[in-house]
Amino acid sequence: MAESFDVKTLSIALPGTGNIAGTGIPLVHFPASAGAVTILEAHLSAATAMTHGTTWLYYGTPVAANGTIVPVATIGTAIGTVGALSPVTITLTASPCVVPADRWLCIRVQTNVAAAAQSKVNICYVLGR
Amino acid sequence: MANSFDVQVARIMLSGTLGDGDPFPLIKFPSSAGAVTILECQYTVATAGLVAGTGILAYGTPVATNGSILPLATIGTTFGTGGGTFPALAPITVDLTESPCIVPAGNWLTFAIGTLPDECQSWVTLAWVHGR
Numbered sequence: 566m567a568e569s570f571d572v573k574t575l576s577i578a579l580p581g582t583g584n585i586a587g588t589g590i591p592l593v594h595f596p597a598s599a600g601a602v603t604i605l606e607a608h609l610s611a612a613t614a615m616t617h618g619t620t621w622l623y624y625g626t627p628v629a630a631n632g633t634i635v636p637v638a639t640i641g642t643a644i645g646t647v648g649a650l651s652p653v654t655i656t657l658t659a660s661p662c663v664v665p666a667d668r669w670l671c672i673r674v675q676t677n678v679a680a681a682a683q684s685k686v687n688i689c690y691v692l693g694r
Numbered sequence: 695m696a697n698s699f700d701v702q703v704a705r706i707m708l709s710g711t712l713g714d715g716d717p718f719p720l721i722k723f724p725s726s727a728g729a730v731t732i733l734e735c736q737y738t739v740a741t742a743g744l745v746a747g748t749g750i751l752a753y754g755t756p757v758a759t760n761g762s763i764l765p766l767a768t769i770g771t772t773f774g775t776g777g778g779t780f781p782a783l784a785p786i787t788v789d790l791t792e793s794p795c796i797v798p799a800g801n802w803l804t805f806a807i808g809t810l811p812d813e814c815q816s817w818v819t820l821a822w823v824h825g826r
Binding site for chain 1: 700702704706707709710716717718719720721722723724726727728756759760761762763799802824825
């Protein structure tokens with residue numbers, strides 16, 4: 566029997582030129598009007614095996630209007646080489662893993678990744694906390 | 695009147711470097727959410743004239759921690775024309791081979807297809823409901 570109701574799933578491709586060490590990639594924005602969400606699972610995968618290094622999943626807010634996203638809190642990490650077509654589990658560091666409303670969910674990898682990686686993030690979440 | 699309630703839809707890009715026949719992990723249906731029922735699935739390519747072969751929709755689980763996905767069951771197939779060539783920007787229906795087409799909880803949905811050059815830029819579109 567299901568423990569979670571109305572689970573949402575996302576598959577978000579990352580730009581090859583965006584996988585730059587120290588630069589967060591904005592994945593999705595949870596609108597202010599919708600309330601918080603709870604992340605259930607997160608995975609990182611790539612088409613070509615490539616070392617991504619330590620990976621951080623976090624949420625944050627823009628540094629300024631139309632600006633880059635400043636991290637507010639890290640909510641997940643993953644370490645190591647991502648094998649071809651082999652999803653790596655991003656370990657969630659908060660339980661429940663809540664992202665407040667009006668925040669951007671972002672990912673950042675430690676190591677520069679070539680465009681050939683063609684990596685993506687999978688997210689499962691529910692609305693509310 | 696709608697026949698299905700709270701239908702979820704997704705559009706998922708496939709990587710160009712997808713290997714021959716290797717299952718590409720599309721999305722994972724978490725264990726806590728129960729099974730889902732796939733209503734529809736389509737496959738679209740951006741560039742015509744590229745031989746892609748047969749498309750196979752399946753579900754499965756990783757062979758090991760952080761490993762590739764081992765298909766457990768095929769739940770859909772699609773074929774191009776003239777040896778597997780898909781027309782540009784024309785969604786091809788993936789024929790679901792189960793009715794109802796159920797994916798158990800805790801499984802990855804995968805799509806495998808043959809030779810696929812980078813410039814193909816293809817994607818899978820899905821519609822499903824929670825439950826069975």
